[in-house]
Amino acid sequence: MLSKKYDHSVVEQSKYEIWKERGYFLSGDKCKTPFTMTLPPPNVTGNLHLGHAWDVSIQDVLARYKRMDGYDVLWVPGTDHAAIATEAKVVNKLKQQGVDKYKLGRDKFLEECWAWTREYSGNIHKEWAKMGMSIDYSKERFTLDEVSFEAVNKAFIEMYNNGLIYRGKKIINWDPEARTALSNEEVIYKDVEGAFYHIKYYIEDTEDYIDVATTRPETLFGDTAVAVNPKDERYIDLIGRNVIVPIVNRSVKVVADNHAEIDKGTGAVKITPAHDPNDFEVGNRHSLERIVIMDETAHMINVPEEFMNLDRFEARKKVVKTLEENNLLIDIEKITHSVGFSERTDAMVEPYLSEQWFVKMRDLADSVINTQMDKENKVNFFPKRFEKIINQKAEECYDWCISRQLWWGIRIPIWYKDDKIVASVKSPGEGYVQDPDVLDTWFSSALWPFSTLKWASDDELYKRYFPTSFLTAGYDIIFFWVFRMMFQSLNLTKVMPFKDCYVHGLIRAKDGRKMSKSLGNGVTPTEMIDKYGCDALRYYLTTTTAIGLDLRFDEEKLSSTWNFINKIWNASRFTLMNIESLKKTSLNDLKLEDKWILNRYNETLKVVRKNMDKYEFQNVSAELERFIWNDFCSSYIELSKNKDDETTKSVLFIVLDGILKMLHPFMPFVTEEIYQKLPIKDAESIMISEYPKVNKKYSFKEESEVVSNVLDDIVNIRNLKATNKITKDAKIKIKVLNEETLAIYTSQLKILNENIVDDDLDINKVNYKSKNIDITYFFEGSKEDENKKEEEIKKLKESIERREKLLSNENYVNKAPKEIVDLDKKKLKEEKEKLELLMK
RNA sequence: GGAUUCUUAGCUCAGUUGGUUAGAGCACCUGCCUUACAAGCAGGGGGUCACAGGUUCGAGUCCUGUAGAGUCCACCA
Numbered sequence A: 001m002l003s004k005k006y007d008h009s010v011v012e013q014s015k016y017e018i019w020k021e022r023g024y025f026l027s028g029d030k031c032k033t034p035f036t037m038t039l040p041p042p043n044v045t046g047n048l049h050l051g052h053a054w055d056v057s058i059q060d061v062l063a064r065y066k067r068m069d070g071y072d073v074l075w076v077p078g079t080d081h082a083a084i085a086t087e088a089k090v091v092n093k094l095k096q097q098g099v100d101k102y103k104l105g106r107d108k109f110l111e112e113c114w115a116w117t118r119e120y121s122g123n124i125h126k127e128w129a130k131m132g133m134s135i136d137y138s139k140e141r142f143t144l145d146e147v148s149f150e151a152v153n154k155a156f157i158e159m160y161n162n163g164l165i166y167r168g169k170k171i172i173n174w175d176p177e178a179r180t181a182l183s184n185e186e187v188i189y190k191d192v193e194g195a196f197y198h199i200k201y202y203i204e205d206t207e208d209y210i211d212v213a214t215t216r217p218e219t220l221f222g223d224t225a226v227a228v229n230p231k232d233e234r235y236i237d238l239i240g241r242n243v244i245v246p247i248v249n250r251s252v253k254v255v256a257d258n259h260a261e262i263d264k265g266t267g268a269v270k271i272t273p274a275h276d277p278n279d280f281e282v283g284n285r286h287s288l289e290r291i292v293i294m295d296e297t298a299h300m301i302n303v304p305e306e307f308m309n310l311d312r313f314e315a316r317k318k319v320v321k322t323l324e325e326n327n328l329l330i331d332i333e334k335i336t337h338s339v340g341f342s343e344r345t346d347a348m349v350e351p352y353l354s355e356q357w358f359v360k361m362r363d364l365a366d367s368v369i370n371t372q373m374d375k376e377n378k379v380n381f382f383p384k385r386f387e388k389i390i391n392q393k394a395e396e397c398y399d400w401c402i403s404r405q406l407w408w409g410i411r412i413p414i415w416y417k418d419d420k421i422v423a424s425v426k427s428p429g430e431g432y433v434q435d436p437d438v439l440d441t442w443f444s445s446a447l448w449p450f451s452t453l454k455w456a457s458d459d460e461l462y463k464r465y466f467p468t469s470f471l472t473a474g475y476d477i478i479f480f481w482v483f484r485m486m487f488q489s490l491n492l493t494k495v496m497p498f499k500d501c502y503v504h505g506l507i508r509a510k511d512g513r514k515m516s517k518s519l520g521n522g523v524t525p526t527e528m529i530d531k532y533g534c535d536a537l538r539y540y541l542t543t544t545t546a547i548g549l550d551l552r553f554d555e556e557k558l559s560s561t562w563n564f565i566n567k568i569w570n571a572s573r574f575t576l577m578n579i580e581s582l583k584k585t586s587l588n589d590l591k592l593e594d595k596w597i598l599n600r601y602n603e604t605l606k607v608v609r610k611n612m613d614k615y616e617f618q619n620v621s622a623e624l625e626r627f628i629w630n631d632f633c634s635s636y637i638e639l640s641k642n643k644d645d646e647t648t649k650s651v652l653f654i655v656l657d658g659i660l661k662m663l664h665p666f667m668p669f670v671t672e673e674i675y676q677k678l679p680i681k682d683a684e685s686i687m688i689s690e691y692p693k694v695n696k697k698y699s700f701k702e703e704s705e706v707v708s709n710v711l712d713d714i715v716n717i718r719n720l721k722a723t724n725k726i727t728k729d730a731k732i733k734i735k736v737l738n739e740e741t742l743a744i745y746t747s748q749l750k751i752l753n754e755n756i757v758d759d760d761l762d763i764n765k766v767n768y769k770s771k772n773i774d775i776t777y778f779f780e781g782s783k784e785d786e787n788k789k790e791e792e793i794k795k796l797k798e799s800i801e802r803r804e805k806l807l808s809n810e811n812y813v814n815k816a817p818k819e820i821v822d823l824d825k826k827k828l829k830e831e832k833e834k835l836e837l838l839m840k
Numbered sequence B: 001g002g003a004u005u006c007u008u009a010g011c012u013c014a015g016u017u018g019g020u021u022a023g024a025g026c027a028c029c030u031g032c033c034u035u036a037c038a039a040g041c042a043g044g045g046g047g048u049c050a051c052a053g054g055u056u057c058g059a060g061u062c063c064u065g066u067a068g069a070g071u072c073c074a075c076c077a
Helices: A015-021 A048-067 A083-096 A106-131 A146-161 A217-222 A277-285 A312-324 A363-370 A385-395 A441-445 A459-464 A476-492 A525-532 A533-543 A557-578 A592-613 A617-640 A647-664 A668-675 A701-723 A739-750 A789-806 A810-815 A818-839
Strands: A033-038 A072-074 A163-175 A180-182 A185-205 A207-216 A225-228 A242-245 A252-258 A268-271 A329-341 A350-359 A379-384 A416-417 A422-423 A468-474 A498-504 A731-736 A764-768 A773-779
Touching: A015 A668, A015 A810, A033 A350, A033 A459, A048 A072, A048 A106, A048 A468, A048 A498, A048 A525, A048 A533, A072 A363, A083 A106, A083 A441, A106 A379, A106 A525, A106 A533, A146 A163, A146 A379, A146 A422, A146 A441, A146 A476, A163 A277, A180 A329, A180 A350, A185 A217, A185 A312, A185 A498, A207 A217, A207 A329, A217 A312, A217 A764, A225 A617, A268 A277, A268 A773, A329 A476, A363 A385, A363 A476, A363 A731, A379 A385, A379 A647, A385 A476, A416 A739, A441 A476, A468 A476, A476 A498, A525 A533, A525 A557, A525 A773, A533 A557, A533 A647, A557 A617, A592 A647, A592 A701, A592 A739, A617 A647, A617 A739, A617 A773, A647 A668, A701 A773, A731 A739, A764 A818
Parallel strands: A033 A072, A033 A468, A225 A252, A379 A498, A468 A498
Antiparallel strands: A163 A180, A163 A350, A185 A207, A185 A242, A185 A329, A225 A268, A242 A252, A416 A422, A731 A773, A764 A773
16 A cells, blocks of 8 residues: 655655666667667766756656666666866866876876766766666766777778878867867857057058957967958058068058958958968968967967067056056947857967867768758658757868867877878887877767767677667757767768757746856756655656756746646555455446446547657647546545545546556656556556556547536536525425436535425525436525626527637638538537527 | 847636637635645636638637737948
8 A cells, every 4th residue: 555645755766776686777679679879978077957957857857768668778878088178177176186187197197087087977877867767787887998999980080091180280269268269169159348459550661550469468469460351442552562570569560352342340350370360361361470479378488588478468458558568548438248268178269370180070970961951861850950050060160170279188180200190090000100089079089879888899789770769959059069069970880879859948047047157057967856856856847848948947847847746646555545455447338437437548649649759748748637636536536535436446546557657658657657556567666667658448528528517507506606605505396318427526525415306495496407417406585697698698698609600700600620510510500509408 | 321120818828730609827706624635626707819801601819901019131431
């Protein structure tokens, strides 16, 4: 028997370990169709936040649904080494101990990283268990493990040999704190207070100057030209002449270039080809010299003595001061402009000229665009609009900088000897030196759906389970991850890596702002699980919003989800008490209400399955809640009370069993707890039981309609009693047309035999008539509903009029689907009958 | 500049090939400790579906525009 109170902390104890020990999470049943998912690998040193909890809940709902529905489910778990994020954390930790990364050296530093990784990966495992994730632990991967290492090397070498990866000297985004290159996607732009510094650039051999505005005066040391627009009449005479770069007094040319916009700033732009991507292009067009004036830590080099080794921000102050002192500064105009920051270290990004490895994107991006036009082979996004967003990204993408000057990661498999370059995992021979850089962490995650399945060794796993079936991702990592998996998979495996991609939004605080540590409005899954249970959290997260939209976290709503589970608990408790003795189900002598609930159950199941298959979980929950709370609890359980026959018990059992199974993917723990108490079980655990199927034997349309009408009558009569304050002991005159429905009326309206009278009594009375029942209540006290009947008649008349008008419209009758028209005709008939009854 | 989402009850949200008279939870009002559940039961009130046009027999749903809020991409000397 179930305990009296639903206590999630008790219910959720020890079940996960049992499931795991019994091997329910393992894949490999060759008789079944595979269903594969790879878990988006969280950062190994990170903590699970609500967004993760949401993401994994969606996947686990699906894993459990598909498993119960007869698929060989493989859900591959794993973690990401998160190169720069982890490295930054370890560097920080060492710094606090007074240890410098570079002094420690590569090997020792990597040992520190591994130690850190081992320490933290335990947390992730605990949280996975806490969320109830049915992942196949035997296939767990890490983006730095042997399997991933092989795949990354194979991919790199293949792409290098095909010319898809190249080395080039370009301006890239540089993180001076981590001292590494970044991809465009790892730069976060923020609006900051800055200024336009208007500086005098004297025209050579004259007393005239032009006003050049810049936000970064410290870069003037690297100026090798000033650009003006060729159509700018103000400067047309200056083109080809020389101007003097202040402080260094270098003479540079004025060039005409469209990069300089007439309306922007002063129309004259200083050109620093080594320190600005646009200027770099201008430099290329005009064959300008590139002067590098900062080192990898953003300290000044190749500058006059007094500026040497200054930090870039110090240098700016000093440059401005020097300009002022020499009367070279015209104005400082305060502006707000957006500046890039490193996603992980939050350091201001410096455009930096350096030699890096790049993935050549054009052809890869085109392959995505082309495949997405092919219905058979494309990835289906839920919601669909993200297909367009992927296409847009593909159309305008830049080459991807994949080399990182970090140590924590997979080292680039390139070897140098003199001017020879060889791509190879191992040293190609005597005297070769390996490239010191590692690969962007996203290079390995981009291979995740197939690297994890041992693509590199063409394993059976890869052959059976790839391409995968389903992927979840928040829309914030579509460009980082989803898009890259798509083109890498097309490139290396020739197919898209997954069939369906479910895109969810972000979790926000109740006020709509982002949840973040700095705002102090963050909520952790652990807190919420402790308070309401994992079942409530999962159900809440997966069913409260429509697919693709953000979710405003509302603890009150989570709490009412707990109430829903509590309701299920109590309904189950009642049912189990009543069906304890049931040995096998028998459906002889089904009563009207039995047929009704079985029919409702069937209809519910139909809707639930349809929406499960479309990943429309919010519709699943709406349907289930209505069925469980209204139909099953409020009506059927009430009707089943005081009935002891095998048929009632069987129906109670069938419906409860089905409810538990439909709910199990969402709330695995409580459904297992209750399932274990069922008198008849089709499996040793609900996890491996069969998902219910729509059953024609449970279809009773006509009877179902009769009961629906009776239930409507009951609500109306209760309303009548409430408004007139009619008490239990009121006398009643009753006439029920369908004998089978009488029991329902009497039990639901709590009609006592001794209150039933035959004759009209000379006291207040109210009457209710429908096609099933004619009932009159006689009662003491005042009559509150004099106008009630009048109102009802009026409403009915209006409705009839509306419907008659509609049905006399030829366009409607001819064009609307037949079912809709028939329904209207039927309703009209019913309303007319009802009106007639009332008018009598 | 380009793209995109949202605007439905006091609050948080559903409403998916256009189809009865728009739903839920919370909150609110009335009455109930009816032995599964007071974290509950029964009943009730509350919405010109942001606004303006259009398509249609029929629009919360499709189209166009307007307003407000948000997000992404690009640019930002």
